Amino acid sequence: MPGPRAAERICGRSLEEFFEEITRFHGHPAPGLVLGGFMVDWALELVRARSGERVEADAIVESRHCLPDAVQIFTPCTVGNGWLKVLDWDKFALCLYDKHALIGCRVWVDLEKARAFPRISDWYLQRVSKQDLPLEQILDAIVSAGRSVLSCRPVRVTRLHGPVKKKAMAICPGCGEAYPLAQGGRCLACQGGGYCIPMDDMGLPE
């Protein structure tokens, strides 16, 4: 964990608790997740300032890497409860919004601002190897920078909001399992999309 700073709170936690929760859930204090925590912290503050402390905020993240965990650790939104949507865009940005008003805040890494923090921009743009930029130094830089490398903007959410409607289910004639009828006459795995092959109990292909 980076050295102590002023008694700042992030997502309602002390810096120590913040790192502990990240490590417990994610397995290690990934720089992207620490930065993501600062993004969630800022977005939450702004959404609450607009819609009240008790706002029900849903989330969209624009990368599969790290950011989903920042939202899942520090807000009630998870992938499985549907309040968090994950876009596989590889953009380091997220949006928290009032799920009723559909108005919220998008926060992203601002490359212009990041110029003032060479360690962060080198890490972010993958300009330096892990050997040349040790984890501890990146984390120190991210904690020191906090919101200084981020920008935010109020937004109205136009897509991806709301619960995913339950679909009519059918039984796949291939595998005998339930699947959404709209996918066709067989489930996606039986249409050739499978990711695994069955084996016998000895671990040999059947």
Next chain:
Amino acid sequence: MPGPRAAERICGRSLEEFFEEITRFHGHPAPGLVLGGFMVDWALELVRARSGERVEADAIVESRHCLPDAVQIFTPCTVGNGWLKVLDWDKFALCLYDKHALIGCRVWVDLEKARAFPRISDWYLQRVSKQDLPLEQILDAIVSAGRSVLSCRPVRVTRLHGPVKKKAMAICPGCGEAYPLAQGGRCLACQGGGYCIPMDDMGLPE
């Protein structure tokens, strides 16, 4: 929480702890997540039996609903650390596998077996309204059934395993943010895929 049963442990937890952790992370004890916990429990047991207690197991879930949270609560795999992959297939099945050997176990809801548990099959196939089948009754049935409504099979994983390689990044001329060069001359949002529109600070469209 359903009434007490024999001193059974699920994913290493007492039934009470199991429900507490589900509720804390997911917000409520969703039937799909409780069932998902039993699926993770069985898959983990089998993967450990084959590859040892200290196996590093990665996960694939075949639905965005509930199942990702079962894996995220009861294993070290999360969406953000990449050890869990989520397929949007709406199939209630998951796979845990030894990430080095790529051999593991797929567990799914077996409709034949579920016939013996009408409450579970009615809920699972959406045959009954929430009014006619209260949450408490579904949860009771799921806890009573445990693995009896599931099947499992050893599998070799052929796709989706391993970390996602880092991509070469570029700076989008549209928004000035970093994005993967392979997506084209602009980022996906600037290509028209965006989900929100910017507003001014008063919450009015710009």
